[in-house]
Amino acid sequence: MDLMSGTSWLSDEEQRVWRDFSAAVNMLRAHLEAQLQRDAGMPHAYYEILVVLSEAPGRVLRMSELASATRSSRSRLSHAVARMEASGWVRRESCPTDRRGAFAHLTAAGLAALEDAAPGHVEAVRASLFDALTPEQMRRLGEISAAIRDRLAPRCAEAEAEEMERLEDGERAGG
Amino acid sequence: MDLMSGTSWLSDEEQRVWRDFSAAVNMLRAHLEAQLQRDAGMPHAYYEILVVLSEAPGRVLRMSELASATRSSRSRLSHAVARMEASGWVRRESCPTDRRGAFAHLTAAGLAALEDAAPGHVEAVRASLFDALTPEQMRRLGEISAAIRDRLAPRCAEAEAEEMERLEDGERAGG
DNA sequence: TACCCCTAGTTGAGCCCTCAATCATCTTCG
DNA sequence: CGAAGATGATTGAGGGCTCAACTAGGGGTA
Structure with missing residues (x-):
């Protein structure tokens, strides 16, 4: 592929x-x-x-x-x-x-x-x-926004952690 | 008031x-x-x-x-x-x-x-x-976005038009 | 104490954006 | 035609953002 x-x-x-x-x-x-x-x-x-x-x-x-x-x-x-x-x-x-x-x-x-x-x-x-927006749309937008926020919030921490690991591990992968 | x-x-x-x-x-x-x-x-x-x-x-x-x-x-x-x-x-x-x-x-x-x-x-x-997002949330987000977009799109034109009028009219309001 | 690393915050360079001014050209109308 | 105004696009100044480097102080360990 x-x-x-x-x-x-x-x-x-x-x-x-x-x-x-x-x-x-x-x-x-x-x-x-x-x-x-x-x-x-x-x-x-x-x-x-x-x-x-x-x-x-x-x-x-x-x-x-x-x-x-x-x-x-x-x-x-x-x-x-x-x-x-x-x-x-x-x-x-x-x-x-x-x-x-x-x-x-x-x-x-x-x-x-x-x-x-x-x-x-x-x-x-x-x-x-x-x-x-209608009241219902407003409620929906709140739910959608929270879902996006919750999806993205951990990513920031993750990205930092991965960066750390990358720096600590150095390059071990060979092929 | x-x-x-x-x-x-x-x-x-x-x-x-x-x-x-x-x-x-x-x-x-x-x-x-x-x-x-x-x-x-x-x-x-x-x-x-x-x-x-x-x-x-x-x-x-x-x-x-x-x-x-x-x-x-x-x-x-x-x-x-x-x-x-x-x-x-x-x-x-x-x-x-x-x-x-x-x-x-x-x-x-x-x-x-x-x-x-x-x-x-x-x-x-x-x-x-x-x-x-769930498929339904995605659909809702589309509707909501379109509503916001349609609400705001005319505003840009309006704002320009009002600005024009303001410049043309000068100040006529006395109080 | 000396050393090393971590954390709090600042700094400067470089980039993108906005705003207002400008240039050049088209258009309209007397 | 010629002047005034509209239009297409660019420019420069100034401000906010990011990234990377840096200052300075804390905390652990031998």
Whole structure:
């Protein structure tokens, strides 16, 4: 058997679903990103950071926890928080018990920025997503999303683990 | 009545659906983007351009048509095609009947790059999306996606039209 | 103590995207 | 014809993201 014929291509229906899904998601993302950027002067990723911080006890979180809560890489979060600190929305403080660590505090200005941004964003989400769906579709979308999330979440850990093994094993395979 | 109380916030269920959806979509995008970048050395946006071009009659398309087929801005497409031309995947040619216009041709190298990239990408889509869903969920996702797409597609045109009107009308509203 | 490895976080380069401005050309209409 | 405006496409600046390298501090072991 050869490689190409081993590939299982998408059926017509799968292809149609994939293209519609892709189009819908791209348009939705672009729409919400533009709304937030235009009306609140922040990218959606920063909005999510503000939301997570605002819900944390004391409105403080370790950088690592903030990264995993926003499903973001440390690097990305670090860049983002640096910029948000320059905007006065977040303040960084080093951890006394582990001097490698850092806390990210939501400032009053950051909370205010979030409160300014939220109504417009929520309305945009409602108008572009929920208003397009029946209640049943909304419920279905929740189930489908959870299934995709649960399928993908372990993969990230797996990928890391495999990478580890590969590095540790070196090359043992001969033929 | 005041502004804030006029905001209709999301219900608990809406909020849960939105967060799951958001997480699922972000993870899926990141996963597919990384797979394509790692295994084929191209971003997903470029892959889509190659797909659309490969399906066009003669494997040629006007820049504008390519832009609208990929739901991309002219600017973005222009940058992308410039880079893809440097990779030898696309060749640009000016239109003889309208000298403002340009054609984008898929080259043999571009087609080869697409054919190399496709199996891995398709398998990633299958593994991370379709394998997570039952056949019924897949069908539902298609319907939901189409609904969102149809809801958003006219909005783009509307937004432009409103922008036009706003510019033409000037400010007539006094209060 | 010295060594080694692991973890927390930052940094810089390079790439892609958006926005606004620009260029060149077509079109319309007086 | 000629000026004004619309259209097709490009450009450059600025910002966010990823990847890989790096800094710095913790934790175990001999």
